[in-house]
Amino acid sequence: MAKVLVTGGAGFIGSHISEAYIKEGHDVAVVDDLSSGRLSNLQNIINDKKFKFYQTDIRKLDALDNIFAEFKPDIVSHHAAQKSVPHSVDDPKDDADKNIFGLLNIISLIGKHKVKNVLYVSSGGALSKPIKGDEKSSEDDYPSLESPYAITKFAGENYIRIYSSLFGYSYSILRYANIYGPRQIADGECGVIPIFVGNVINNKPSILMTYSDMPRGCTRDYVFVGDVVNANMLLSKTPVNCPVNVGTGVEISMMDIYETILKVFNSNQPIKVVGPRLGDIKRSVLSAEKIKKLVGWVPQVELTKGLQILKESMQ
Ligand SMILES: NC(=O)c1ccc[n+]([C@@H]2O[C@H](COP(=O)([O-])OP(=O)(O)OC[C@H]3O[C@@H](n4cnc5c(N)ncnc54)[C@H](O)[C@@H]3O)[C@@H](O)[C@H]2O)c1
Known part of the structure:
Protein backbone atom coordinates (compact mmCIF):
# COMPACT_ATOMS: atom_id res chain seq x y z
CA MET A 1 0.00 0.00 0.00
CA ILE A 179 -15.18 15.39 -17.51
CA TYR A 180 -18.68 15.19 -16.01
CA GLY A 181 -20.39 13.44 -13.12
CA PRO A 182 -21.56 13.86 -9.51
CA ARG A 183 -20.11 16.83 -7.53
CA GLN A 184 -19.31 18.92 -10.60
CA ILE A 185 -20.40 22.52 -10.15
CA ALA A 186 -21.69 24.79 -12.90
CA ASP A 187 -18.68 27.06 -13.31
CA GLY A 188 -16.49 27.69 -16.33
CA GLU A 189 -16.79 26.12 -19.73
CA CYS A 190 -16.16 22.58 -18.41
CA GLY A 191 -19.51 22.87 -16.66
CA VAL A 192 -21.87 22.58 -19.64
CA ILE A 193 -23.51 19.41 -18.29
CA PRO A 194 -24.21 20.82 -14.78
CA ILE A 195 -25.46 24.06 -16.39
CA PHE A 196 -27.84 22.21 -18.74
CA VAL A 197 -28.97 19.82 -15.98
CA GLY A 198 -29.57 22.70 -13.53
CA ASN A 199 -31.68 24.54 -16.11
CA VAL A 200 -33.68 21.43 -17.03
CA ILE A 201 -34.45 20.67 -13.37
CA ASN A 202 -35.46 24.29 -12.70
CA ASN A 203 -37.49 24.58 -15.93
CA LYS A 204 -35.23 27.32 -17.28
CA PRO A 205 -34.16 27.61 -20.93
CA SER A 206 -30.52 26.85 -21.81
CA ILE A 207 -28.60 28.62 -24.54
CA LEU A 208 -26.99 26.87 -27.52
CA MET A 209 -24.32 28.76 -29.47
CA THR A 210 -24.29 27.68 -33.10
CA TYR A 211 -22.27 28.29 -36.27
CA SER A 212 -23.47 28.28 -39.88
CA ASP A 213 -21.43 25.10 -40.50
CA MET A 214 -22.31 23.61 -37.06
CA PRO A 215 -26.03 24.10 -36.44
CA ARG A 216 -25.99 21.68 -33.45
CA GLY A 217 -23.28 23.71 -31.70
CA CYS A 218 -19.65 22.99 -30.80
CA THR A 219 -18.46 19.43 -30.29
CA ARG A 220 -16.53 17.97 -27.34
CA ASP A 221 -15.36 14.65 -25.93
CA TYR A 222 -17.16 13.89 -22.63
CA THR A 248 -13.55 8.60 -25.25
CA GLY A 249 -12.72 9.30 -28.90
CA VAL A 250 -16.42 10.12 -29.36
CA GLU A 251 -17.21 13.60 -30.69
CA ILE A 252 -20.57 14.84 -29.45
CA SER A 253 -22.38 18.11 -30.18
CA MET A 254 -23.85 20.36 -27.49
CA MET A 255 -27.33 19.73 -28.92
CA ASP A 256 -26.82 15.93 -28.67
CA ILE A 257 -25.79 16.39 -25.03
CA TYR A 258 -28.85 18.55 -24.34
CA GLU A 259 -31.22 16.05 -25.98
CA THR A 260 -29.69 13.16 -24.00
CA ILE A 261 -30.17 15.16 -20.78
CA LEU A 262 -33.84 15.79 -21.71
CA LYS A 263 -34.36 12.03 -22.18
CA VAL A 264 -32.65 11.03 -18.92
CA PHE A 265 -34.37 13.76 -16.87
CA ASN A 266 -37.79 13.26 -18.63
CA SER A 267 -38.09 16.87 -19.75
CA ASN A 268 -39.05 18.76 -22.90
CA GLN A 269 -37.63 22.11 -21.80
CA PRO A 270 -36.76 24.03 -25.02
CA ILE A 271 -33.28 25.40 -25.73
CA LYS A 272 -32.63 28.91 -27.07
CA VAL A 273 -30.45 28.89 -30.19
CA VAL A 274 -28.16 31.90 -30.63
CA GLY A 275 -25.18 32.81 -32.84
CA PRO A 276 -21.49 32.16 -32.30
CA ARG A 277 -19.43 33.06 -29.22
CA LEU A 278 -16.09 34.72 -29.88
CA GLY A 279 -13.07 32.49 -29.20
CA ASP A 280 -14.94 29.18 -28.97
CA ILE A 281 -12.96 26.10 -29.97
CA LYS A 282 -15.47 24.66 -32.42
CA ARG A 283 -14.48 20.99 -32.41
CA SER A 284 -12.63 18.82 -29.90
CA VAL A 285 -12.22 15.05 -29.64
CA GLY A 296 -5.39 -1.10 -21.16
CA TRP A 297 -7.70 1.78 -20.18
CA VAL A 298 -10.99 1.82 -22.06
CA PRO A 299 -13.87 4.08 -20.93
CA GLN A 300 -16.85 2.00 -19.77
CA VAL A 301 -19.63 4.51 -19.13
CA GLU A 302 -21.33 6.05 -22.17
CA LEU A 303 -23.19 9.34 -21.90
CA THR A 304 -26.74 8.09 -21.15
CA LYS A 305 -25.48 5.77 -18.40
CA GLY A 306 -23.26 8.53 -16.92
CA LEU A 307 -26.20 10.95 -16.85
CA GLN A 308 -28.36 8.32 -15.16
CA ILE A 309 -25.69 7.90 -12.45
CA LEU A 310 -25.56 11.70 -12.09
CA LYS A 311 -29.37 11.85 -11.77
CA GLU A 312 -29.39 9.11 -9.09
CA SER A 313 -26.67 10.97 -7.14
CA MET A 314 -28.95 14.03 -7.02
CA GLN A 315 -31.93 12.15 -5.50
N1 LIG B 1 -13.31 19.26 -15.23
C1 LIG B 1 -12.79 19.05 -16.43
O1 LIG B 1 -13.52 18.78 -17.40
C2 LIG B 1 -11.28 19.16 -16.65
C3 LIG B 1 -10.78 19.03 -17.95
C4 LIG B 1 -9.39 19.11 -18.15
C5 LIG B 1 -8.54 19.28 -17.07
N2 LIG B 1 -9.06 19.44 -15.81
C6 LIG B 1 -8.13 19.62 -14.69
O2 LIG B 1 -8.49 18.74 -13.66
C7 LIG B 1 -8.10 19.30 -12.39
C8 LIG B 1 -9.28 19.25 -11.42
O3 LIG B 1 -10.35 19.98 -11.98
P1 LIG B 1 -11.85 19.91 -11.42
O4 LIG B 1 -12.76 20.00 -12.58
O5 LIG B 1 -11.99 18.80 -10.44
O6 LIG B 1 -11.94 21.33 -10.70
P2 LIG B 1 -12.22 21.74 -9.17
O7 LIG B 1 -12.23 23.23 -9.14
O8 LIG B 1 -13.42 21.04 -8.66
O9 LIG B 1 -10.92 21.17 -8.44
C9 LIG B 1 -9.73 21.92 -8.27
C10 LIG B 1 -9.37 21.85 -6.80
O10 LIG B 1 -8.12 22.53 -6.61
C11 LIG B 1 -8.25 23.38 -5.47
N3 LIG B 1 -7.30 24.49 -5.67
C12 LIG B 1 -7.33 25.44 -6.63
N4 LIG B 1 -6.30 26.30 -6.48
C13 LIG B 1 -5.59 25.86 -5.40
C14 LIG B 1 -4.42 26.31 -4.74
N5 LIG B 1 -3.78 27.44 -5.16
N6 LIG B 1 -3.97 25.62 -3.68
C15 LIG B 1 -4.61 24.50 -3.23
N7 LIG B 1 -5.74 24.03 -3.81
C16 LIG B 1 -6.22 24.70 -4.89
C17 LIG B 1 -9.70 23.83 -5.45
O11 LIG B 1 -10.17 24.26 -4.18
C18 LIG B 1 -10.41 22.55 -5.91
O12 LIG B 1 -10.74 21.72 -4.82
C19 LIG B 1 -7.57 20.69 -12.71
O13 LIG B 1 -6.17 20.62 -12.77
C20 LIG B 1 -8.15 21.01 -14.08
O14 LIG B 1 -7.36 21.92 -14.79
C21 LIG B 1 -10.41 19.38 -15.58
Missing part, protein backbone atom coordinates in the same frame (compact mmCIF):
# COMPACT_ATOMS: atom_id res chain seq x y z
CA ALA A 2 1.19 3.51 -0.79
CA LYS A 3 0.91 6.99 0.71
CA VAL A 4 -0.79 9.24 -1.82
CA LEU A 5 -0.88 13.03 -1.61
CA VAL A 6 -3.68 14.50 -3.76
CA THR A 7 -3.57 18.25 -4.40
CA GLY A 8 -7.01 19.66 -5.25
CA GLY A 9 -8.50 16.56 -3.63
CA ALA A 10 -11.56 18.41 -2.31
CA GLY A 11 -12.59 19.32 -5.85
CA PHE A 12 -14.89 17.56 -8.28
CA ILE A 13 -12.41 15.09 -9.84
CA GLY A 14 -9.83 14.98 -7.01
CA SER A 15 -12.42 13.92 -4.43
CA HIS A 16 -13.49 10.88 -6.49
CA ILE A 17 -9.83 9.94 -6.92
CA SER A 18 -9.09 10.34 -3.20
CA GLU A 19 -12.04 8.06 -2.41
CA ALA A 20 -10.77 5.42 -4.84
CA TYR A 21 -7.29 5.38 -3.27
CA ILE A 22 -8.85 4.93 0.19
CA LYS A 23 -11.05 2.11 -1.18
CA GLU A 24 -7.88 0.38 -2.49
CA GLY A 25 -6.40 0.57 1.03
CA HIS A 26 -3.88 3.39 0.52
CA ASP A 27 -3.19 6.27 2.92
CA VAL A 28 -4.38 9.57 1.45
CA ALA A 29 -3.55 13.19 2.28
CA VAL A 30 -5.52 15.91 0.50
CA VAL A 31 -4.00 19.38 0.12
CA ASP A 32 -6.61 21.92 -0.92
CA ASP A 33 -7.26 25.61 -0.22
CA LEU A 34 -11.03 25.08 -0.71
CA SER A 35 -11.14 27.92 -3.26
CA SER A 36 -13.49 25.89 -5.46
CA GLY A 37 -13.44 22.54 -3.65
CA ARG A 38 -15.68 21.62 -0.73
CA LEU A 39 -15.17 19.52 2.38
CA SER A 40 -18.60 17.96 1.73
CA ASN A 41 -17.07 16.31 -1.38
CA LEU A 42 -14.93 14.29 1.06
CA GLN A 43 -17.75 13.27 3.42
CA ASN A 44 -17.39 9.53 2.59
CA ILE A 45 -13.72 9.44 3.68
CA ILE A 46 -13.08 12.42 5.97
CA ASN A 47 -13.34 10.27 9.13
CA ASP A 48 -11.36 7.33 7.73
CA LYS A 49 -8.22 6.68 9.80
CA LYS A 50 -6.20 6.43 6.59
CA PHE A 51 -7.27 9.93 5.47
CA LYS A 52 -5.81 13.35 6.29
CA PHE A 53 -6.94 16.79 5.13
CA TYR A 54 -4.67 19.84 4.98
CA GLN A 55 -6.22 23.17 4.08
CA THR A 56 -3.44 25.10 2.40
CA ASP A 57 -2.56 26.88 -0.80
CA ILE A 58 -0.01 25.16 -3.06
CA ARG A 59 1.79 28.52 -3.31
CA LYS A 60 2.74 28.33 0.40
CA LEU A 61 6.05 26.48 0.23
CA ASP A 62 6.81 26.26 3.97
CA ALA A 63 3.38 24.87 4.84
CA LEU A 64 3.68 22.34 2.01
CA ASP A 65 7.17 21.33 3.11
CA ASN A 66 5.84 20.51 6.59
CA ILE A 67 3.03 18.42 5.05
CA PHE A 68 5.47 16.46 2.86
CA ALA A 69 7.78 15.94 5.87
CA GLU A 70 4.92 14.68 8.07
CA PHE A 71 3.04 12.55 5.50
CA LYS A 72 6.03 11.27 3.44
CA PRO A 73 4.12 10.55 0.20
CA ASP A 74 5.16 7.81 -2.25
CA ILE A 75 2.79 9.15 -4.92
CA VAL A 76 1.75 12.75 -5.67
CA SER A 77 -1.38 13.35 -7.76
CA HIS A 78 -1.47 17.01 -8.77
CA HIS A 79 -5.04 18.10 -9.45
CA ALA A 80 -5.04 21.61 -7.87
CA ALA A 81 -5.14 24.29 -10.54
CA GLN A 82 -6.65 27.47 -11.87
CA LYS A 83 -8.92 25.69 -14.38
CA SER A 84 -10.81 28.41 -16.25
CA VAL A 85 -9.70 29.38 -19.77
CA PRO A 86 -11.55 32.77 -19.71
CA HIS A 87 -10.06 33.59 -16.28
CA SER A 88 -6.58 32.77 -17.61
CA VAL A 89 -7.15 35.33 -20.41
CA ASP A 90 -8.45 37.98 -17.95
CA ASP A 91 -5.74 37.37 -15.34
CA PRO A 92 -2.75 35.54 -16.85
CA LYS A 93 -0.60 36.36 -13.78
CA ASP A 94 -3.02 34.57 -11.44
CA ASP A 95 -3.12 31.60 -13.84
CA ALA A 96 0.68 31.41 -13.97
CA ASP A 97 0.95 31.93 -10.21
CA LYS A 98 -1.18 28.84 -9.48
CA ASN A 99 -0.44 26.63 -12.48
CA ILE A 100 3.30 27.29 -12.76
CA PHE A 101 4.63 28.68 -9.47
CA GLY A 102 2.30 26.44 -7.42
CA LEU A 103 3.42 23.45 -9.47
CA LEU A 104 7.12 24.38 -9.06
CA ASN A 105 6.64 24.31 -5.27
CA ILE A 106 5.21 20.81 -5.57
CA ILE A 107 8.04 19.67 -7.88
CA SER A 108 10.74 21.04 -5.56
CA LEU A 109 9.22 19.09 -2.64
CA ILE A 110 8.86 15.95 -4.77
CA GLY A 111 12.62 16.19 -5.26
CA LYS A 112 13.44 17.08 -1.64
CA HIS A 113 11.24 14.33 -0.16
CA LYS A 114 12.12 11.72 -2.81
CA VAL A 115 8.62 11.00 -4.11
CA LYS A 116 8.72 8.03 -6.52
CA ASN A 117 5.62 8.48 -8.67
CA VAL A 118 3.86 11.64 -9.94
CA LEU A 119 0.53 12.05 -11.72
CA TYR A 120 0.12 15.45 -13.36
CA VAL A 121 -3.25 16.59 -14.68
CA SER A 122 -3.26 18.47 -17.95
CA SER A 123 -5.92 19.27 -20.55
CA GLY A 124 -6.42 17.40 -23.82
CA GLY A 125 -8.89 19.98 -25.10
CA ALA A 126 -6.68 23.00 -24.40
CA LEU A 127 -3.62 21.26 -25.86
CA SER A 128 -5.28 20.18 -29.11
CA LYS A 129 -4.56 21.56 -32.53
CA PRO A 130 -7.58 22.41 -34.73
CA ILE A 131 -8.96 19.11 -36.12
CA LYS A 132 -10.34 18.44 -39.61
CA GLY A 133 -12.65 15.76 -41.01
CA ASP A 134 -12.62 12.60 -38.89
CA GLU A 135 -9.31 13.50 -37.22
CA LYS A 136 -8.88 13.10 -33.43
CA SER A 137 -6.29 14.94 -31.33
CA SER A 138 -3.24 12.85 -30.66
CA GLU A 139 -0.61 13.34 -27.96
CA ASP A 140 1.97 13.81 -30.76
CA ASP A 141 0.29 16.88 -32.28
CA TYR A 142 2.00 20.14 -31.42
CA PRO A 143 -0.62 22.10 -29.45
CA SER A 144 -1.75 25.42 -30.91
CA LEU A 145 -1.65 27.02 -27.38
CA GLU A 146 -4.53 29.47 -27.80
CA SER A 147 -4.85 30.59 -24.14
CA PRO A 148 -2.68 31.32 -21.10
CA TYR A 149 -4.28 28.21 -19.49
CA ALA A 150 -3.04 26.06 -22.41
CA ILE A 151 0.42 27.62 -22.09
CA THR A 152 0.68 26.98 -18.33
CA LYS A 153 -0.62 23.38 -18.57
CA PHE A 154 1.86 22.67 -21.39
CA ALA A 155 4.67 24.30 -19.41
CA GLY A 156 3.65 22.15 -16.42
CA GLU A 157 3.92 18.97 -18.49
CA ASN A 158 7.43 19.94 -19.52
CA TYR A 159 8.57 20.85 -16.00
CA ILE A 160 7.33 17.43 -14.84
CA ARG A 161 9.23 15.71 -17.67
CA ILE A 162 12.51 17.60 -17.14
CA TYR A 163 12.62 17.14 -13.37
CA SER A 164 11.75 13.43 -13.60
CA SER A 165 15.26 12.69 -14.81
CA LEU A 166 16.88 15.13 -12.38
CA PHE A 167 14.93 13.84 -9.34
CA GLY A 168 14.48 10.22 -10.49
CA TYR A 169 10.69 9.89 -10.23
CA SER A 170 8.33 8.13 -12.64
CA TYR A 171 5.37 10.10 -13.94
CA SER A 172 2.21 10.11 -16.02
CA ILE A 173 0.63 13.17 -17.64
CA LEU A 174 -3.14 12.82 -17.88
CA ARG A 175 -4.60 15.02 -20.61
CA TYR A 176 -8.25 15.06 -19.60
CA ALA A 177 -11.03 15.63 -22.13
CA ASN A 178 -14.24 17.19 -20.71
CA VAL A 223 -15.78 11.33 -20.15
CA PHE A 224 -17.55 10.10 -17.04
CA VAL A 225 -15.63 10.83 -13.83
CA GLY A 226 -15.67 7.14 -12.79
CA ASP A 227 -13.71 6.28 -15.94
CA VAL A 228 -11.23 9.06 -15.11
CA VAL A 229 -10.76 7.51 -11.66
CA ASN A 230 -9.97 4.14 -13.30
CA ALA A 231 -7.35 5.81 -15.53
CA ASN A 232 -5.73 7.33 -12.42
CA MET A 233 -5.67 3.97 -10.63
CA LEU A 234 -4.06 2.19 -13.62
CA LEU A 235 -1.45 4.91 -14.10
CA SER A 236 -0.63 4.92 -10.38
CA LYS A 237 0.38 1.26 -10.74
CA THR A 238 2.02 1.61 -14.14
CA PRO A 239 3.52 5.06 -14.80
CA VAL A 240 3.99 5.73 -18.51
CA ASN A 241 6.48 8.66 -18.39
CA CYS A 242 4.66 10.56 -21.15
CA PRO A 243 1.37 12.38 -21.82
CA VAL A 244 -1.76 10.27 -22.43
CA ASN A 245 -5.20 11.47 -23.50
CA VAL A 246 -8.04 10.51 -21.17
CA GLY A 247 -10.96 10.80 -23.56
CA LEU A 286 -9.27 13.07 -28.29
CA SER A 287 -7.83 9.82 -29.55
CA ALA A 288 -7.64 7.42 -26.59
CA GLU A 289 -5.57 4.78 -28.37
CA LYS A 290 -2.29 5.49 -26.55
CA ILE A 291 -3.59 4.96 -22.99
CA LYS A 292 -5.42 1.83 -24.16
CA LYS A 293 -2.21 0.43 -25.64
CA LEU A 294 -0.02 1.39 -22.65
CA VAL A 295 -2.22 0.44 -19.67
